[in-house]
Structure formats: C-alpha cells, structure tokens
Amino acid sequence: MIVMKFGGSSVADAERIRRVAEIVRAQLARKPVLVLSAMGDTTDHLLEAADDAYRKGLVSIDRIENLHLKALRDLKLSPEARKELSPLLKELQSLLSGISLIRELTPRTRDYLVSFGERLSVRITAAYLRSTGIKAKAYDAWELGFVSDSGFTEAKLIKESWSLIPEKIIPLVREGLLPVVTGFIAQDVNGNITTLGRGGSDFSATMIAASCKAEEAQVWKDVDGILTADPRIVKDAKPVETVTYEEAAELAYFGAQVLHPRAMEPCIKSGTPVLVKNSYNPPAPGTRIVPFFEKKTLPVRAITSRRNVTLVDIVSTRMVGQYGFLSEVFSAFARRRFSVDMVATSEVSVSLTLDAVHDLGEVRKELSQIASVDIRTGKAIVTIIGNVKRSSEILARAFRTCQLLGVTVQMVSQGASKVNISFIVNDTEAPEVVKALHMDFFDILEVPGKIEKTGPGKPAQAAGAAQSGKGGAV
Ligand code: ASP
Numbered sequence: 160m161i162v163m164k165f166g167g168s169s170v171a172d173a174e175r176i177r178r179v180a181e182i183v184r185a186q187l188a189r190k191p192v193l194v195l196s197a198m199g200d201t202t203d204h205l206l207e208a209a210d211d212a213y214r215k216g217l218v219s220i221d222r223i224e225n226l227h228l229k230a231l232r233d234l235k236l237s238p239e240a241r242k243e244l245s246p247l248l249k250e251l252q253s254l255l256s257g258i259s260l261i262r263e264l265t266p267r268t269r270d271y272l273v274s275f276g277e278r279l280s281v282r283i284t285a286a287y288l289r290s291t292g293i294k295a296k297a298y299d300a301w302e303l304g305f306v307s308d309s310g311f312t313e314a315k316l317i318k319e320s321w322s323l324i325p326e327k328i329i330p331l332v333r334e335g336l337l338p339v340v341t342g343f344i345a346q347d348v349n350g351n352i353t354t355l356g357r358g359g360s361d362f363s364a365t366m367i368a369a370s371c372k373a374e375e376a377q378v379w380k381d382v383d384g385i386l387t388a389d390p391r392i393v394k395d396a397k398p399v400e401t402v403t404y405e406e407a408a409e410l411a412y413f414g415a416q417v418l419h420p421r422a423m424e425p426c427i428k429s430g431t432p433v434l435v436k437n438s439y440n441p442p443a444p445g446t447r448i449v450p451f452f453e454k455k456t457l458p459v460r461a462i463t464s465r466r467n468v469t470l471v472d473i474v475s476t477r478m479v480g481q482y483g484f485l486s487e488v489f490s491a492f493a494r495r496r497f498s499v500d501m502v503a504t505s506e507v508s509v510s511l512t513l514d515a516v517h518d519l520g521e522v523r524k525e526l527s528q529i530a531s532v533d534i535r536t537g538k539a540i541v542t543i544i545g546n547v548k549r550s551s552e553i554l555a556r557a558f559r560t561c562q563l564l565g566v567t568v569q570m571v572s573q574g575a576s577k578v579n580i581s582f583i584v585n586d587t588e589a590p591e592v593v594k595a596l597h598m599d600f601f602d603i604l605e606v607p608g609k610i611e612k613t614g615p616g617k618p619a620q621a622a623g624a625a626q627s628g629k630g631g632a633v
C-alpha cells in the first residue's frame with residue numbers, strides 16, 4: 160500500500176483531476192490510498208465567504224459552487240455525482256446564512272465551514288476515478304478514524320487514531336477499493352468538525368501512511384520537490400534529491416513552504432519514506448525524505464528565509480547569578496500562547512524572535528518590571544540547513560558573505576538541532592543574503608573526490624574551505 164496526497168493546485172480543475180487520475184492509474188498495482196486538499200484556492204474562498212457573511216451579512220457561494228459544478232461538467236460526470244454534491248452545497252449555504260444572521264463566527268464554526276472544500280473535492284475526484292473504471296470511493300476523514308482534540312483551527316489527532324485509522328483503512332484496501340480521503344479535517348470526540356491547521360492535508364497523508372505502515376507516502380505538489388532555496392528569490396534553485404526528516408521539518412518550519420511543518424512527525428515514528436513529487440511534471444525525480452543517509456560532500460542542503468519576524472532583546476535589570484529569569488521571560492510568552500521561534504541567551508540577557516502577528520504591548524509591560532525590553536520589527540530569519548558537523552565552515556562562509564554584502568548579523572542560533580544554523584538580518588536584506596549564500600554554497604561543480612568553485616569573484620578562503628570539506632553522516 161502507498162499513500163498519494165494531492166494538494167489544491169494538483170486538483171484545481173477538471174484538467175488537473177484528469178492528470179491525477181493518470182498518475183494514480185500508473186501506480187494502481189501498489190494499492191494507493193488518496194488524500195486530497197480542497198480544489199485550488201477553495202479554502203481561502205470559503206474563509207472569505209465566511210468573512211463576508213459575518214461582517215457584511217452577505218451570503219454567496221457562487222464562486223465555490225461554480226468551480227465545482229464546472230469541474231463536474233468538464234469531467235462529464237453522471238447526474239449521480241451531482242447528487243452527491245448538492246446536499247453539501249445546500250448545507251454550506253445554510254451555514255453561511257446562519258453566520259450572517261447571528262453575526263458570530265467562532266473557531267468551531269470556521270472549521271465546520273472550511274471542511275466543505277475537502278469534502279467536495281474528494282467526491283468529485285472519486286466520481287471521476289470511477290468513471291474511468293477504478294473502484295474508488297470518497298470518505299470524510301472521520302469515517303476512517305481521524306479523531307482529534309477540540310483545538311479548533313489547529314487540532315491534534317488523539318493517540319487512538321494510530322489504531323483507529325489502520326483498522327478502518329486496511330480492510331478497504333484489501334477489498335480492492337481505492338479510498339479517496341479528505342485531508343486537513345477530523346472530528347473531536349463530540350463529533351464537531353475540526354481542522355489540523357492550514358496545509359494540514361500533508362499531515363493527514365503522512366498519518367495514514369505511518370499508521371497503516373504503508374510502503375511510502377507520496378506528496379504531490381506543483382514544484383519539483385524541496386528546492387535548495389525559494390525559486391522566487393533564487394532563479395536557479397534546484398531540487399534536493401534526498402533530505403532527512405529532521406532537515407525537512409526544519410525547512411518546512413523556516414519558510415520552505417513545501418510541506419506542513421508537522422507532516423514529518425508520524426513518519427519519524429514509523430520510518431516511512433516520503434516522496435515529494437510535482438504533479439505538473441511527473442517524470443521529475445522529486446525529493447525523497449528518509450530517516451537518515453550518508454551525506455555527500457556539499458556542506459549545505461538548502462537555504463530558506465522566514466520573513467517579517469520581530470526580534471525582542473530582554474536584558475535583566477537584576478544581578479548576575481539570579482535564577483528564574485529565563486522561566487519568567489518564557490512564561491510571559493507562553494501564557495499568551497505566543498510561539499517563540501529562535502532564542503539566544505547570555506547570563507543576563509535573552510534575544511528571541513516571534514512572527515510579527517503578535518501584539519507585544521502587554522508582554523513588554525510585564526517584562527519591564529524585571530528587565531529592559533527592546534522590540535525591533537522588520538527582521539528576517541535566514542536558515543541554513545546542512546551538516547552541522549561542518550558548522551565552523553558554514554558559519555565562516557555565511558558571515559563572510561554577509562560581511563561582503565555589508566549586512567550586519569543581529570543574532571545567531573545553532574541550537575540543539577543537528578541540521579539548522581539560523582541568523583537574523585533586516586527583512587529587506589534577506590533576499591540578497593539568501594541569493595548570495597546560495598551562490599556561495601551551490602554554485603560549484605562537483606568533481607569526483609573534490610569540489611571546485613566555478614563562479615568568478617568568490618572569496619578565496621571560501622573556495623579553500625569547500626575543497627577541504629569532508630562528508631559525514633548525521
Ligand atoms: N485546504 C487546506 C489549506 O488550504 C489544507 C491543505 O491544503 O492542506 O490549507
């Protein structure tokens with residue numbers, strides 16, 4: 160058995176759904192289970208429709224209805240398929256009317272509302288697969304053991320899901336059925352619909368693969384795999400052939416946007432390999448994510464940036480040797496459920512970063528009683544994912560690059576992770592730093608036995624460092 164997950168742009172319209180069917184057909188012998196996102200930008204459109212109903216009292220499902228009914232027509236599906244969609248569209252319409260009447264939009268209602276995207280897409284795709292002779296059937300994830308807590312908009316599956324999911328799915332696959340399952344959604348123990356966080360269908364897929372001990376989880380996207388950098392910043396960013404789970408998780412978190420940051424968790428437990436493929440370019444090899452592997456000579460695997468973060472410097476006004484300072488600082492953030500990303504500390508100070516979405520007024524007031532607090536917005540985290548056994552070389556080259564660009568590094572963290580070196584620069588400087596680092600670390604020709612620089616004007620010291628580098632497994 161394998162799990163094949165297709166994201167929104169891979170099922171955006173009839174044409175894309177036909178491509179999905181071809182890709183699935185080619186691997187039918189491997190007994191696939193499909194996991195789908197909502198079609199195209201449907202999740203965003205649903206959230207906009209909810210907002211219109213809530214704020215302006217406007218109720219319209221036109222955009223969503225048109226997209227799905229057009230796909231039905233273009234795929235020449237039978238009236239039965241339409242009958243499967245109609246009740247969902249009606250329910251959606253009533254829900255929006257309800258929101259517009261009571262002018263209330265709780266996280267619970269939002270989750271119920273966005274669930275329609277995935278529920279519609281699995282029904283259309285399963286109907287199309289059936290029309291091509293494949294024994295496919297659509298399922299809402301809660302029919303197949305996806306039970307979560309009640310953390311609406313960011314729910315976590317309860318641990319019983321590890322046994323519930325295979326108990327439901329494995330018999331279906333044995334029967335010769337191809338289950339087409341909604342990604343992203345679940346139900347809590349009271350039967351309320353929940354969602355697993357934006358982009359959460361990657362997690363749904365890896366969870367099925369891991370709990371059913373599938374041979375592999377394939378995540379089909381619209382790019383050729385995990386790239387060495389964001390292609391919008393670095394034009395010649397290349398797909399990375401293999402990465403470890405840890406590297407993939409760090410990359411996802413620090414801005415690579417290819418996989419959901421938590422998608423690696425189930426596979427880390429089970430050791431299931433994940434393959435990231437491009438549904439727009441199926442022959443491309445993609446990126447394979449595995450527990451570990453022997454690294455090649457390149458010290459760096461990929462470079463990412465996380466934009467628009469806020470840097471907070473907190474310097475204790477108490478004496479050196481005090482205890483409890485760090486715990487007071489972190490509990491001020493934790494109590495407000497603010498997620499701190501990067502941290503660097505000294506005896507009397509701590510610097511940390513958060514996404515710019517948080518209002519830090521209260522935290523500042525609270526911490527000002529024990530420390531001087533300096534908050535600076537407009538920063539970016541640049542993250543280098545690589546072989547931290549070669550951290551001195553990576554840091555030397557990265558700092559040299561920043562120096563040549565005239566960019567001041569404002570905080571550094573290597574952390575306990577064996578794969579991540581991160582530093583802070585001004586947000587406006589991030590793209591040029593990423594570009595220059597990419598050029599320094601990747602613009603090289605690999606010759607068996609040694610590495611040579613090809614680009615002109617590289618610092619001699621950096622070229623030397625590359626040549627003397629040894630490979631090593633993490
Ligand atoms: N449709 C949801 C979203 O856009 C979940 C997903 O695509 O993974 O976030």
Ligand code: MG
Pocket residue numbers: 166167196197199202358
């Ligand atoms: Mg999506």
